[in-house]
Amino acid sequence: MSDQPTEQPLPYGRQWVDDDDVAAVAEVVGSDWLTTGPAVEAFEEALAQFVGARYGVAVSSGTAALHAAMHAVGVGPGDEVIVPAMTFVGTANAIVFEGGRPVFADVTADDLLVDPASVEHRITARTKGIVAVDYAGQPCDYGSLEEIAARHGLPVIADGCHALGAELNGDPVGTLVALTAFSFHPVKHITTAEGGMVVTDDEEMAGRMRRFRNHGISRDFRERATEGSWEYEMVELGYNYRLSDVHCALGLSQLKKLPGWLERRRELARRYDEALAGVDGVEPLRTRPGVEHAYHLYVVRLDDPGRRQAVYEHMRGRGIGVNVHYLPVHLHEFHTRTFGTGPGLCPVAENAYERILSLPMFPAMADTAVDRVAEALEEALG
Ligand SMILES: *Cc1c(COP(=O)(O)O)cnc(C)c1O
Numbered sequence: 124m125s126d127q128p129t130e131q132p133l134p135y136g137r138q139w140v141d142d143d144d145v146a147a148v149a150e151v152v153g154s155d156w157l158t159t160g161p162a163v164e165a166f167e168e169a170l171a172q173f174v175g176a177r178y179g180v181a182v183s184s185g186t187a188a189l190h191a192a193m194h195a196v197g198v199g200p201g202d203e204v205i206v207p208a209m210t211f212v213g214t215a216n217a218i219v220f221e222g223g224r225p226v227f228a229d230v231t232a233d234d235l236l237v238d239p240a241s242v243e244h245r246i247t248a249r250t251k252g253i254v255a256v257d258y259a260g261q262p263c264d265y266g267s268l269e270e271i272a273a274r275h276g277l278p279v280i281a282d283g284c285h286a287l288g289a290e291l292n293g294d295p296v297g298t299l300v301a302l303t304a305f306s307f308h309p310v311k312h313i314t315t316a317e318g319g320m321v322v323t324d325d326e327e328m329a330g331r332m333r334r335f336r337n338h339g340i341s342r343d344f345r346e347r348a349t350e351g352s353w354e355y356e357m358v359e360l361g362y363n364y365r366l367s368d369v370h371c372a373l374g375l376s377q378l379k380k381l382p383g384w385l386e387r388r389r390e391l392a393r394r395y396d397e398a399l400a401g402v403d404g405v406e407p408l409r410t411r412p413g414v415e416h417a418y419h420l421y422v423v424r425l426d427d428p429g430r431r432q433a434v435y436e437h438m439r440g441r442g443i444g445v446n447v448h449y450l451p452v453h454l455h456e457f458h459t460r461t462f463g464t465g466p467g468l469c470p471v472a473e474n475a476y477e478r479i480l481s482l483p484m485f486p487a488m489a490d491t492a493v494d495r496v497a498e499a500l501e502e503a504l505g
Contacts, residue, residue, distance in 0.1 A: 265299045288381060403504065
């Protein structure tokens with residue numbers, strides 16, 4: 124697995140599941156509790172502890188985690204929530220699920236993190252919260268964002284789906300704001316196949332999100348079984364966003380390997396930095412001072428956006444799974460149709476979109492694969 128032959132296709136990201144993971148899943152799948160059982164709590168506690176937060180609420184995806192967070196801060200019809208344009212669609216959709224309107228903020232050109240000045244510019248009397256996205260695995264400028272949010276009495280919610288294990292000035296993502304959402308999709312840092320979690324220090328918000336993931340019902344099945352009672356009450360509209368014990372067993376097993384995988388991602392990034400330093404026409408995104416990067420993605424910007432398509436095709440032709448993260452959300456058809464967004468709203472994100480490429484980055488990737496990617500990129504640009 125660690126030595127990729129040159130001709131083998133190289134994806135941009137890939138999970139790493141070993142025999143221990145399979146054994147952990149097998150044990151739980153043969154146990155009494157397939158869902159709402161002890162593995163859920165164990166995974167929640169372990170992940171919360173890893174990031175230094177008090178509570179974890181496991182849900183069925185990263186998008187469900189963002190949705191639960193929007194619910195927890197009370198987003199409702201007519202509310203606006205500020206969200207960076209440069210993100211996965213799920214970040215903005217979570218706002219729409221609760222009847223809110225995503226208001227897109229622009230990013231800074233050299234790191235594609237949300238620009239606090241643009242956020243402040245978008246605040247109105249209807250603003251209910253600010254969502255920040257730790258793009259590629261680098262924490263945003265939470266100092267500035269929290270300062271702006273505090274002045275306007277708004278919560279900041281972190282979409283940390285790229286940034287499990289990242290730090291800002293020594294503080295882990297998961298402790299920087301009131302609510303942080305993570306995803307355990309196979310391309311992310313650890314996987315549960317599908318899954319997500321919100322971490323928080325706020326007991327009341329954690330309780331609200333637990334209820335939300337279980338149809339809005341005040342007590343779950345295991346609590347009722349423990350109490351010997353059949354009674355339950357649905358006190359608000361919720362969803363079935365539960366993450367099963369089978370998924371959580373995989374997550375718990377994967378979490379043990381996370382520190383080593385983060386180290387490996389950082390090593391690969393250093394190798395990319397060195398290999399690309401001598402290549403004209405391409406530049407990696409900037410890492411800010413005080414940041415311990417988690418490198419979900421390794422993103423480069425081409426000087427000439429006119430060459431992006433050809434570079435993309437050349438790399439793909441050589442079996443190298445480059446990708447583009449992301450088409451700015453406000454340019455997606457649903458959003459333009461529903462909210463009247465379009466080109467010109469976030470010019471920095473729109474310009475960046477024309478020139479970015481995500482290069483392969485996953486812990487099982489070999490050093491030689493980095494060299495192969497750098498060579499192919501040099502060839503494509505030569
Ligand atoms: C992966 C991702 C999500 C959504 O996670 P899913 O588990 O796929 O629902 C949300 N935001 C960002 C930035 C992501 O990368």
